[in-house]
Every structure is written in structure tokens, then in C-alpha cells.
Amino acid sequence: MWKTELTASTDHLTCPFCGLACDDLQLEHQDPNGPIDIRNGCETARNAFTQLMAAETRPPMIAGRPVALEETLERCVSRLREARAPLFGGLATDVNGMRAALSLADQCGALLDHVNSDALFRNQLVQQDSGWMTTTLTEARNRADLVVLIGSQWHERFPRLIERVLSPPEALFTETSERRFVLIGPNESQAVPAELRGCIQNVIQIENRQIGALAGLLRGLVAGRPVRADAIPDVNAETLLTLAEQLKSASYALFVWSAAELDFPHAELTVQALSELVRDLNQTTRAAALPLAGTLGDITVNQVCTWQSGYPLRTDFQQQGPRYDPMLNRHQDILARNECDLLLWIAAIPGGGDPPSTDCPTLVLGHPGLLLERPPEVFIPVGVPGIDHPGHWYRSDAACPLPLGQIRDLGLPSVAQILTQLGQRLAQTAQEETPC
Amino acid sequence: MLTKLAGGRLYDPANGIDGEVRDLYIHDGRILHHPPPGETPGQTFDLDGKLVMAGAIDMHTHIGGGKVNIARAMLPEDQRAHRRNRTASTRSGGGHAAPSTLAAGYRYAEMGYTCCFEPAILPINARQSHMEMADTPMVDTGGYAMLGNDDLLLQLMSEGASQETINDYVAWTLHATQCIGIKVVNPGGINAFKFNARTLDVDEQHPHYPLKPRDIIRTLSRAVAELGVPHPLHVHASNLGVPGNRTATLATMAAAEGFPIHLTHIQFHAYGTEGDRHFSSAAAEIAEAVNRLKNVTIDVGQVMFGQTVTISGDSMHQHANHHHAHPHKWTCMDIECEAGCGVIPFRYKDKNFVNALQWAIGLELFLMVEDPWRVFLTTDHPNGAPFTSYPHLIRLLMDRSFRNDQLARIHPDAAAMSLLGSLEREYSLYEIAIMTRAAPARILGLTDRGHLGSGARADLCVYRPSDDAERIFSSPMLVFKNGEVVVEEGRITRPLQGTTQVVRPEYDRAIERRIGDWFDRHHTVRLANFGISDAEMAEGIGSPVEVHPCRPRSVT
Numbered sequence: 001m002w003k004t005e006l007t008a009s010t011d012h013l014t015c016p017f018c019g020l021a022c023d024d025l026q027l028e029h030q031d032p033n034g035p036i037d038i039r040n041g042c043e044t045a046r047n048a049f050t051q052l053m054a055a056e057t058r059p060p061m062i063a064g065r066p067v068a069l070e071e072t073l074e075r076c077v078s079r080l081r082e083a084r085a086p087l088f089g090g091l092a093t094d095v096n097g098m099r100a101a102l103s104l105a106d107q108c109g110a111l112l113d114h115v116n117s118d119a120l121f122r123n124q125l126v127q128q129d130s131g132w133m134t135t136t137l138t139e140a141r142n143r144a145d146l147v148v149l150i151g152s153q154w155h156e157r158f159p160r161l162i163e164r165v166l167s168p169p170e171a172l173f174t175e176t177s178e179r180r181f182v183l184i185g186p187n188e189s190q191a192v193p194a195e196l197r198g199c200i201q202n203v204i205q206i207e208n209r210q211i212g213a214l215a216g217l218l219r220g221l222v223a224g225r226p227v228r229a230d231a232i233p234d235v236n237a238e239t240l241l242t243l244a245e246q247l248k249s250a251s252y253a254l255f256v257w258s259a260a261e262l263d264f265p266h267a268e269l270t271v272q273a274l275s276e277l278v279r280d281l282n283q284t285t286r287a288a289a290l291p292l293a294g295t296l297g298d299i300t301v302n303q304v305c306t307w308q309s310g311y312p313l314r315t316d317f318q319q320q321g322p323r324y325d326p327m328l329n330r331h332q333d334i335l336a337r338n339e340c341d342l343l344l345w346i347a348a349i350p351g352g353g354d355p356p357s358t359d360c361p362t363l364v365l366g367h368p369g370l371l372l373e374r375p376p377e378v379f380i381p382v383g384v385p386g387i388d389h390p391g392h393w394y395r396s397d398a399a400c401p402l403p404l405g406q407i408r409d410l411g412l413p414s415v416a417q418i419l420t421q422l423g424q425r426l427a428q429t430a431q432e433e434t435p436c
Numbered sequence: 437m438l439t440k441l442a443g444g445r446l447y448d449p450a451n452g453i454d455g456e457v458r459d460l461y462i463h464d465g466r467i468l469h470h471p472p473p474g475e476t477p478g479q480t481f482d483l484d485g486k487l488v489m490a491g492a493i494d495m496h497t498h499i500g501g502g503k504v505n506i507a508r509a510m511l512p513e514d515q516r517a518h519r520r521n522r523t524a525s526t527r528s529g530g531g532h533a534a535p536s537t538l539a540a541g542y543r544y545a546e547m548g549y550t551c552c553f554e555p556a557i558l559p560i561n562a563r564q565s566h567m568e569m570a571d572t573p574m575v576d577t578g579g580y581a582m583l584g585n586d587d588l589l590l591q592l593m594s595e596g597a598s599q600e601t602i603n604d605y606v607a608w609t610l611h612a613t614q615c616i617g618i619k620v621v622n623p624g625g626i627n628a629f630k631f632n633a634r635t636l637d638v639d640e641q642h643p644h645y646p647l648k649p650r651d652i653i654r655t656l657s658r659a660v661a662e663l664g665v666p667h668p669l670h671v672h673a674s675n676l677g678v679p680g681n682r683t684a685t686l687a688t689m690a691a692a693e694g695f696p697i698h699l700t701h702i703q704f705h706a707y708g709t710e711g712d713r714h715f716s717s718a719a720a721e722i723a724e725a726v727n728r729l730k731n732v733t734i735d736v737g738q739v740m741f742g743q744t745v746t747i748s749g750d751s752m753h754q755h756a757n758h759h760h761a762h763p764h765k766w767t768c769m770d771i772e773c774e775a776g777c778g779v780i781p782f783r784y785k786d787k788n789f790v791n792a793l794q795w796a797i798g799l800e801l802f803l804m805v806e807d808p809w810r811v812f813l814t815t816d817h818p819n820g821a822p823f824t825s826y827p828h829l830i831r832l833l834m835d836r837s838f839r840n841d842q843l844a845r846i847h848p849d850a851a852a853m854s855l856l857g858s859l860e861r862e863y864s865l866y867e868i869a870i871m872t873r874a875a876p877a878r879i880l881g882l883t884d885r886g887h888l889g890s891g892a893r894a895d896l897c898v899y900r901p902s903d904d905a906e907r908i909f910s911s912p913m914l915v916f917k918n919g920e921v922v923v924e925e926g927r928i929t930r931p932l933q934g935t936t937q938v939v940r941p942e943y944d945r946a947i948e949r950r951i952g953d954w955f956d957r958h959h960t961v962r963l964a965n966f967g968i969s970d971a972e973m974a975e976g977i978g979s980p981v982e983v984h985p986c987r988p989r990s991v992t
Contacts, residue, residue, distance in 0.1 A: 128510055134767075136770070303564070308538060309530075
């Protein structure tokens with residue numbers, strides 16, 4: 001559904017505050033710009049909606065001084081025209097915001113990277129290097145009979161995963177009461193979510209950095225190779241031998257992780273080890289991975305970047321065409337090495353923190369409540385997709401782009417509108433500069 | 437403004453015109469045979485015997501959707517080796533086997549194509565397919581929604597739901613996904629793979645539902661016909677790539693029980709088990725069946741040698757073939773109780789017996805199916821080869837001595853097992869115009885495209901004559917889209933955005949209650965967020981819809 005009129009009451013609002021993209025939020029509000037009542041969402045969603053609706057809307061600013069929007073646009077155009085190596089970072093936006101960012105990047109030779117890219121690339125590099133076998137939320141909800149939950153933060157980062165996928169009232173192909181769970185990670189036993197406590201088969205206490213080794217060991221055990229099941233200190237050999245058997249006899253084993261919490265060097269190798277375990281299991285039975293991501297639109301902008309440029313994020317357009325380098329084009333390193341001369345930071349969805357501190361001129365397109373510690377050269381308030389304007393964004397599983405609605409009208413432009421305008425003005429000035 | 441195309445040699449099979457020199461006019465984006473009274477041309481192109489055809493239509497090309505984007509993401513090497521730089525009028529992009537949307541649109545137009553159809557739109561992923569196609573400039577687009585592995589259809593059929601109920605569900609799917617046709621991929625097989633079945637033959641029972649693929653083909657082909665959807669059920673048959681699959685292919689044709697059925701990339705389904713290697717061509721047998729069964733149409737899915745990537749909804753057979761991945765990486769996915777996908781990079785080698793025979797089988801099919809109105813020119817882009825190889829393929833069809841030169845280069849055992857060397861047929865320009873223009877427009881129900889009749893949409897191209905057909909079709913002199921020149925001498929001069937072609941069969945809205953209940957109980961997306969509205973297509977996705985009429989049919 002694409003609605004430009006305001007939604008006063010709905011039971012299918014899509015939430016833009018985490019990668020689960022729950023689209024069953026119920027909303028009631030009498031005055032479109034007044035307080036709202038959100039039901040069905042998690043606490044994180046309710047808080048985020050409430051805060052955003054209550055936040056003071058900040059005006060366009062240059063160096064912290066309120067100015068007319070027009071003035072900020074002109075300043076952006078002149079900065080973009082001067083820049084030799086602009087960096088478009090943050091990129092917390094929707095499909096059309098990213099479409100416009102790519103068009104502008106192509107026009108002025110910019111590099112694109114998302115605020116969450118470190119986490120994104122832990123998965124992306126594996127898909128690129130070896131491929132993987134994955135599944136989606138509905139498939140997992142109806143089919144999984146054994147669920148392996150990796151790490152310890154998946155339920156904080158994706159609060160309704162249990163309700164919507166892991167422990168629904170019913171499932172098509174399994175009895176949800178018989179579904180079993182295995183927890184692998186730095187889990188304190190008391191931290192196990194109450195809803196799952198009765199169905200936990202095993203809790204394997206292990207540091208996240210050790211999970212890759214454990215996955216490798218399980219691959220050996222599943223394949224019947226002569227590996228030592230007691231090779232990992234503090235992990236019980238019997239437990240692993242049992243788990244290997246359970247995985248082989250499961251009809252549809254599901255492996256769930258959030259790469260964002262695998263925050264250590266070369267964590268992509270951990271993801272790869274898990275993915276290879278899933279593929280090995282598929283030689284004789286079925287299994288699938290469910291990597292959790294998508295928060296702040298990382299999956300969304302990566303998808304759009306991939307179809308328009310042919311490459312994932314960390315692509316630059318400095319030499320008339322796209323160049324991709326997932327290592328060299330990491331935005332934090334580009335800034336640290338002084339390899340850019342302008343930062344355009346996009347934060348239309350709250351939750352991504354401040355733009356990185358840099359000596360480069362910084363242009364920020366931010367949600368209207370964004371409070372910055374240090375005023376950037378230019379701040380332009382933009383609408384939040386799903387609240388201030390309709391749009392699209394992707395769920396964690398990358399297969400389901402969902403429509404985002406509009407629930408208020410503060411007259412805020414979208415990221416797409418601002419970037420399209422900048423592109424048009426830039427093209428115009430380029431034309432004027434070309435001698436006849 | 438009135439534009440005159442003077443003295444072109446017209447190939448317009450829909451109107452029976454075979455190489456006659458005639459003038460054409462373009463007015464308000466439409467073709468005219470005579471200037472409107474009182475109007476004089478503001479612009480005249482003196483074509484002096486150059487070849488004029490309608491814009492080409494690719495009725496089966498994987499250009500947009502989740503699995504195509506997985507292929508792009510997996511293959512940065514494909515992008516790196518084929519970069520397309522920004523120009524004053526076009527944006528940058530690249531790729532060969534899995535081109536970026538921008539590069540695909542530009543290249544299609546540079547070859548004279550004005551309309552392309554994505555043949556495998558997963559309903560839940562329809563937004564993505566349409567967004568990618570909206571970002572594919574220069575061409576109008578459309579897609580076929582995938583059914584036949586979705587648990588809701590299989591559940592309905594298992595419960596013994598009436599044909600009318602199924603028809604309503606099929607029609608609802610077309611509306612919700614903004615598609616122009618229905619596709620079934622390995623009927624029931626993708627679903628069966630989720631239950632760990634590794635094969636599902638046409639008459640084999642599904643591991644969970646009391647159904648056989650034959651039942652799915654019969655039910656869906658009938659639904660599509662009764663709803664009056666112009667395009668027949670588009671079928672990727674069972675047992676793709678499996679030696680001996682000819683029997684499944686023939687059984688699939690029979691399963692339609694006389695209703696129109698289109699068997700796609702039939703080259704991958706025309707294999708026997710003869711010879712020392714237990715792999716042989718069944719092209720003669722398949723072509724004979726196509727010639728005999730007038731309700732059957734096919735596209736070939738021709739293999740060409742070189743690097744490509746195979747992208748398919750058929751997760752069952754993609755998984756089975758993952759050992760052949762080159763480079764060695766592969767992805768499979770189960771998706772939303774609807775279907776799945778598999779992405780496997782592949783290099784076809786002319787010195788490999790199997791690949792060489794696949795190449796020959798495709799050409800045998802082209803040459804042995806008699807009616808060019810019922811065989812379509814495809815490589816199943818990019819599964820047999822990227823679409824950029826079409827001009828080379830056309831030369832293989834039109835030039836026997838060139839074909840035999842190529843035949844002499846392939847694995848000698850494959851050449852020896854093929855009839856290809858003995859086939860004398862050479863396609864004419866008229867027949868090429870049928871299979872790339874007139875016939876695809878007709879089979880999709882696009883009445884104002886694919887021909888040069890008065891009132892037709894002014895999508896057309898002008899080619900320079902040559903003895904080398906590959907040269908003719910690689911680089912048209914002029915391409916018109918909606919009456920405007922968009923390509924000159926094979927280069928984009930005027931970028932534009934296309935529209936989405938859809939059909940809207942009538943149905944009983946009561947089916948939405950049943951679908952809504954299913955969504956509420958089992959899905960993770962709300963039904964209200966599932967369907968795509970016209971306003972969303974135009975304003976959000978960026979490709980407004982054009983609706984084509986439906987005409988209910990019965991058995992032919």
C-alpha cells in the first residue's frame with residue numbers, strides 16, 4: 001500500500017526501528033500531529049515512536065545557526081561541486097533515499113558506506129566468497145524443529161523474534177511445543193528468555209570468538225571425521241556429540257545469528273564456519289541459516305546499491321564508474337586516512353548515533369530530532385521513512401521489501417527529495433560552467 | 437511532430453509484410469502508414485532500404501528480483517571485468533552475466549529491445565522485482581508471478597478446493613503482484629525440497645501433500661486459460677538438467693490436457709540417456725511433440741560458451757548441481773512458504789562433452805520446431821548465456837555454414853551425437869522478426885507492440901543490412917521508443933523510463949478472506965502490506981502500470 005494521505009488509524013503499520021520490520025503495529029491517534037498510541041510493537045518500538053513524536057523539530061542550520069532550507073541547499077551544492085572525493089556515509093534511509101544517493105554519487109564521484117557496514121560485511125563477505133543456504137522468517141516460523149541460537153544479543157536486538165518466528169502459537173509443519181532450542185554463546189543461564197525456558201535442549205557457554213572453532217568441530221562430528229570432541233576447553237564433549245546427532249536427525253535445523261554482536265576481527269570466518277555447517281547438513285537433511293540484520297536500513301541500502309551499481313556497499317564512483325572494495329572503502333578508515341574531502345551523512349532513521357568526528361566539511365541529513373554534539377557545517381532535517389513519508393524497506397531476510405506508511409505531516413522533505421534537488425542543481429551549475 | 441521514415445525495408449510478420457519497401461510515419465508516439473491530413477513531416481529519416489522491424493521483446497529474461505541481486509552480490513568479478521562508465525546521458529554500471537539494472541537496460545536498448553519480461557517473480561518479492569525493473573531504463577517491463585510451490589495453493593488443492601476457488605487465488609495473485617502471467621517452476625518440487633525430497637517426477641506424489649506435479653500443471657494451466665490471461669501458464673518443468681528428463685517434459689505437455697502451456701528453456705529439459713556417457717539429445721522427440729501439440733509453445737534457453745551464472749527458483753535442482761559451480765561458490769534459499777531460489781555461477785565449455793551437447797540440443801530445437809510463432813529466442817538470460825549473445829545466436833540460426841564452422845569446434849563426441857550438422861534450415865529475417873517481435877507480443881497479449889501496423893506503439897528499430905546477421909543485430913542504426921529516437925548507431929542518446937505491463941482478470945473477492953486467514957495464522961507479513969497498488973507502482977516504485985485485456989479461453 002502506498003499512501004500519501006495520513007494514516008489516523010491502522011493495524012498494519014510497518015515499524016522502521018529494527019530489521020524484523022514488524023508490520024502489524026496498531027496505531028490510534030486523533031490529532032495527526034499529537035500523541036499516538038502504538039500497540040503490538042515491542043518496547044523498543046513504542047519508545048522510539050513516542051520519543052520521535054515528542055522530539056522538538058530542529059530547523060535547517062549552517063554551523064549551528066538556523067537558516068532557510070534554500071541556504072543549506074546552496075551550501076551543499078557548492079560543497080559537492082568543490083569536493084574531489086566525497087564520502088556519503090550513514091545511509092540510514094529507505095529505498096528511494098538510496099536510489100537518490102546512488103544517482104548523486106555517480107554524478108559527483110562519491111563513495112558510499114553504511115553506518116552498520118562492519119556488521120553487514122561479516123555476512124556479505126561469506127555470501128561473496130563461498131555462498132550460503134538461508135531462509136526467511138515465515139519459512140523458519142513454520143518449519144524449524146531445532147533452532148540453534150548463536151551469541152547472546154539476538155533477543156535484545158530483535159525483540160519480537162520469539163513471538164513472531166521462534167515460538168508462534170502454531171506452525172504449519174511442526175508442533176511448536178516440540179520445537180527445541182540450543183543456545184551457543186556467552187549466555188548467562190538466567191538471561192535465557194522466559195518464553196523459551198521450557199524448550200531449551202542445551203546451553204553451550206562459550207565466548208563469541210570461539211564459536212567459529214565450535215562450528216568447525218561440529219562439521220567434523222557431523223561428517224564422522226576423527227575429530228576430538230573435547231578440543232574446546234570448557235565445552236563438554238558429550239554435549240557436542242549429542243548436538244551433532246540432533247542436527248543430523250532434525251528435519252529443518254535453523255541457525256540464527258546477529259552479525260552485529262560478532263564484533264571481533266575476522267568475524268566473517270565465524271559466519272563462514274556456521275554457513276558451511278549448514279551446507280554440510282543439507283547433504284542428508286534440511287537446515288538453513290537465518291542471519292539477523294537490517295536495522296537502520298543496512299539490508300535496504302545494500303540491496304539498492306547492488307542492483308543499481310552491480311556491487312554491494314563500499315563502492316565508489318570516483319573514476320566514472322563503480323569500484324568496489326570491501327576493505328579499502330570502509331568509511332571509518334577513509335576518514336582516518338584523510339581520503340575524503342567532504343562527508344555527507346544521512347541519518348533519517350534514529351538510532352545510528354552521531355556522524356563520525358572529522359575535520360572534513362560535514363553535511364548532515366538527519367531526522368528532525370537528531371541532536372548533534374558538534375554542529376556540522378550543514379544540517380538539513382529530513383522526514384523519517386514510515387513516519388513522515390511513505391517508502392520501502394527490507395526486512396532482515398533480504399527477500400521481503402515492505403511498504404512504510406506516513407503517520408504525520410510536519411512538512412519535512414524526504415532524503416530522496418533533498419538529494420534529487422541537489423543532483424538537479426549540481427547538473428545545472430555544471431552546464432552553466434561548460435563553455436559553449 | 438510528424439516523423440517520416442522513408443524507404444525502409446519492412447519486416448512485419450504480424451501484418452504479413454516480408455521485406456517490402458514502404459514509408460512509415462510516427463505521430464504522437466504511434467505508427468501511421470499515411471500522414472494525417474494537412475500534416476507535413478517535421479523530420480524525415482531517409483532509410484534507403486535499411487531494415488525496419490518493431491522493437492524486440494524478450495519474453496524470458498532474469499533481469500530483476502531477489503535472486504538476480506544475489507547473483508550480482510556474489511560476483512564482483514563479473515562487474516569488474518565489464519565496467520560501463522558514466523557518459524553525459526547515461527549512468528555507470530556494469531556486469532555481463534549479472535549486469536546492474538542500468539547496464540542491462542542500456543544494453544537491451546542498444547540491441548533494439550524495447551520490452552523485457554522477468555519470468556520468475558516470487559509474490560513476496562514482487563516489490564523488489566518491480567523496483568529493479570523500474571531502475572532498468574529504456575525498456576518497458578513485466579513479470580510472471582510464481583505459483584505452484586506455495587503452501588497456500590498446495591493446501592487448497594489438497595483440500596479439494598474447486599477450480600473456481602483456485603482461479604480466484606490465481607487472479608488475486610496477479611493483481612497483488614502486478615504481473616502479466618503465471619509461472620510454475622518445478623511444480624511442487626521446490627516445496628518438496630523443503631521436506632528433504634531431492635527429486636519429484638511428474639507423476640510422483642509430494643512428500644507432504646497428496647498431490648503430484650501433474651495435478652499442479654493441470655490446475656494452473658486451466659486457471660490461467662479460464663481467467664483469460666493471454667499468456668499461457670509459463671512452465672519450468674520437472675527434472676531440469678537431469679539426463680532422461682525428456683519423459684518428464686512430454687508428461688508435462690500432456691498434463692495441460694489441451695490448455696495452452698508454455699514450456700520455458702526447453703533445451704534444459706530435452707535430454708536422453710543414450711551413448712557411453714548416458715547423456716544424449718532428445719531434441720527430435722521434443723520438437724516432434726511441439727509440432728504436433730498446437731497448445732504448446734516453447735522458448736529454447738540456448739547455451740553459449742563462456743562464463744555465466746545460473747539463477748533459478750528451482751532450489752531443488754540448483755542444490756543438486758552445486759558441485760558444478762564455477763567459480764566454486766553457490767547460494768540456495770527457502771523463501772516465505774512460497775518457493776525458493778538457487779544461484780550457481782557456471783562456465784559452459786565447448787570442449788566439455790555435456791556443455792557442447794547442450795549447445796547443439798538448443799540449436800536442434802530451434803531448427804526442428806517448424807512454426808516460428810511457437811518457438812521463442814531466449815538464452816534464459818543468464819542461465820544459458822547472457823542476453824548480449826542474441827546477435828551471435830541469430831547468426832547461428834540464419835547462417836548454416838557459420839553454424840557448421842562452430843560445430844566443428846565443439847567436443848567431437850558431442851558433435852558426432854548431434855543431428856545439427858545435417859539440419860539445413862536457415863532462418864529468414866522474417867522468421868527472426870516473428871520469434872523476437874510478433875510472436876512474443878501475441879503470446880503476451882500486447883496488441884499494440886511487436887508490429888508496424890497503423891496505430892501500433894512506435895517502438896521500432898532500423899538495422900543496416902549485412903551478410904553477417906550478428907553484425908546486423910548487434911548494433912541498430914536507430915531505435916525509437918514511444919516515437920522518440922533513443923539509440924543512434926548503437927549508442928544511447930536519450931535515456932528514458934519504461935512502464936509495467938499487467939493483466940487484471942476478474943475474480944470473486946471472497947477469496948481474500950481465505951487468504952487473509954492464512955496470512956494471519958502463518959505469515960510474518962500482513963495481507964494489507966502484501967499487495968502492490970497502482971499508486972505505489974507509479975509514485976513509490978517508479979514504474980506506472982499499463983493494463984492489458986483478458987479473454988477467457990477453453991481447450992484448443
